[in-house]
Amino acid sequence: MKILTRFQLSTMMFLEFFIWGGWFVTLSTFLPQNLDATGGQTAMAFSTQSWGAIVAPFIIGLIADRFFNAERILGVLHIIGAILLYMMFQAEDFTSFYPFILGYMILYMPTLALVNSISFYQMTDPSKQFASVRVFGTIGWIISGLVISLVFAWDSSEGRAEGMLRYTFLMAAIASAVLGLFSFTLPKTPPSSKGEKVTISDILGLEAIGLLKGRNFLIFFISSILISIPLAFYYQHTNLFLSETGMEDPTAMMSIGQVSEALFLLLIPYFFKKFGFKITILAGMLAWTVRYILFAFGDTGELTFMLIIGIALHGICYDFFFVSGQIYTDSKAGPKIKSAAQGLITLATYGFGMLIGFWVAGQISDLYLNADGTHDWQQIWIVPAGFAFVVMIIFAIFFKNEEIAKKDIEI
16 A cells, blocks of 8 residues: 555544544533533433434435445535534534434435445555554544644633633634545545445345344344443543543543553454454443443542543553454454444444433433432433443343454454
């Protein structure tokens, strides 16, 4: 891969995740404090990610893979996205805000697949080259959090009181416009299925449904949906939780989770080899329970370290379950249905699982809303902690350990 191509792909990844991290992390704080959103309304806003994940395969399968170059579609989606982000910046209430975030996420979620497709097409050896490019996406997410907290202090108590979190959408809009224009300079990535007939079954990955006949994969599939419910609590509540409890620079502190994610990604092959797939998955599930217990009983005084550890566990929580699950799915699917199998798992987790999770998280936050507008966070966090623990027990009992081929665990 040429140096110029590597630079272009790395810049693309950086901007792609800088945009998302630039407003999504602080959304749970922005909505109730700036638009007087209830927990249910906040859940509706976060659920747009799931609706986007459900719609994304249709945009990719019916348009991107058949008619137009991926880099051109990426450019158009981000330019339109920049306009929608700007409208979100200007919205004065939740009623006017919601249509824009819904439209934006329906357009943004397909770009996650597009940046991967563009990268893979340009690489001579994706198994060795992709990680070094994708890591710039994680860096972009981290940098966005540092900019919000340490450069502009939009998430400080004073900044929140003055409504400065609104500017996260403006920052993301500018970055989206830049990426939109930059996309047209990316190497050409022609449609992969031009002239081929694509069915709804292909788009939704339904041809991989036969994998569910195997008991182990069925247990894994159900567990993936269920564990996505406590995952939604983290995305939807953590920034507001840290802000309400008085954590300094809460958005920058949450970046610790992305650093952890990058580090633990490198440890997955070791854990697979040393402990096997089942123990690795169980470690990820246990980390969810431990994280939420730390959140429930920690504070921003002498027990601040508990909150920091809870954030740092994100690498184990996410990588050990979701990334490991992607590797397991790849190992179970035959060559003809690998993509379909991954699509099915993505639809189940980011689509339906988190859609349920965001709704549950919104109901729980409204249930434990105090009269002064704050929340009983201890009670809120105990719910996903207990839920994750139950899912872990179910998986431990019913999933029989099996070997994963070494070739399938290369990162």
